[in-house]
Amino acid sequence: MTKTLFLIRALRFDPVAAQLADTLTKATGQKVVFVCDESRGSTDTAGYDKIALTPGRLKTLGLAKAPDDWGWFWGDVCYYAALARYAEYDYYCLIESDVFLSKDAAAQFVDRLSRQHEDALAVRLGPMDAPQKYSRPLEFLGLDPKWGCIFPVSRVHRSVIRSMLKLRKRSIEQTPNGRLNDEGVLVGAIQEGGYSHAALDQILPDVFRPKTFDTNPPHLFEPLMDGPDLGHAFHPVVRFETVMERIENKYKNYGRHRLRMVLRAASPDMRAKIEAVLD
Known part of the structure; x- marks a missing residue:
């Protein structure tokens, strides 16, 4: 073996x-x-x-x-x-x-x-x-x-x-x-x-899907942990705390387009905080 x-x-x-x-x-x-x-x-x-x-x-x-x-x-x-x-x-x-x-x-x-x-x-x-x-x-x-x-x-x-x-x-x-x-x-x-x-x-096309597994855009960690098991691999994955830090530090052009998957998955409260920092 x-x-x-x-x-x-x-x-x-x-x-x-x-x-x-x-x-x-x-x-x-x-x-x-x-x-x-x-x-x-x-x-x-x-x-x-x-x-x-x-x-x-x-x-x-x-x-x-x-x-x-x-x-x-x-x-x-x-x-x-x-x-x-x-x-x-x-x-x-x-x-x-x-x-x-x-x-x-x-x-x-x-x-x-x-x-x-x-x-x-x-x-x-x-x-x-x-x-x-x-x-x-x-x-x-x-x-x-x-x-x-x-x-x-x-x-x-x-x-x-x-x-x-x-x-x-x-x-x-x-x-x-x-x-x-x-x-x-x-x-x-x-x-x-x-x-x-x-x-x-x-x-493994259902695990490594182009929409979830790439070099960008990032995916939000917390919804993946709390949501249903979709059976997909995700990359790259970042925490909400990291997203906020990177926006403030102008890291990797963390704007709305790059964060589109993050914003889509974020809770209303998280989304409001991200939008406020982006503005």
Whole structure:
């Protein structure tokens, strides 16, 4: 029987991350491990196992020449650190902490993973019609820049992780100014190694729906927790408190258009407070 380690990539242990960890633990019956960027301080993961990512850890992985924004841009380092710490697993599944999985969605996801034997899985994984923004450096590495995916949920075989690390190191040496992100490294390694792969949104279309699972706009956490179990995965998910802070700090253009899903799901009281701050 194959073994899968479930990882949560997080900067902090907030209620969204806590809900995800609890849901995954119950769905898998196994431990869940946090992988935390601790370059700016330690993260308390409330008893969950944790891998700390720091510049020192990157050096031990052979990635000393990392950009300043590696914690955001290089999500692939979570896989390398996990393989180095927990080498006994066949597959590693990495989920970002702003993903919401209901009980039903998690059950469907975990069950389907147990029956999927591709080397790599991610949402929208595969060749596209045009070069992808953060896959463009692949062209200078002899690979197809039209390949892409989105990275909030992915699962890879340990052999893919080793290939990803080799490609990451090669990209540092051959394209030091290239902006090859985590998804670019994943799709590049798939091409280079000839690994089998599939798109999660095609395998589980009712879980990974375009309207609920994307890179934006954000979805409000509280209604998802309090509402019916729709059986869908949501991303990105933010708390009401975070929405208010980001509007006030002019973060990521948090205007009405970007917050359209938040405003649609918010309670009348929440909506009034958001509108007041936007005005």
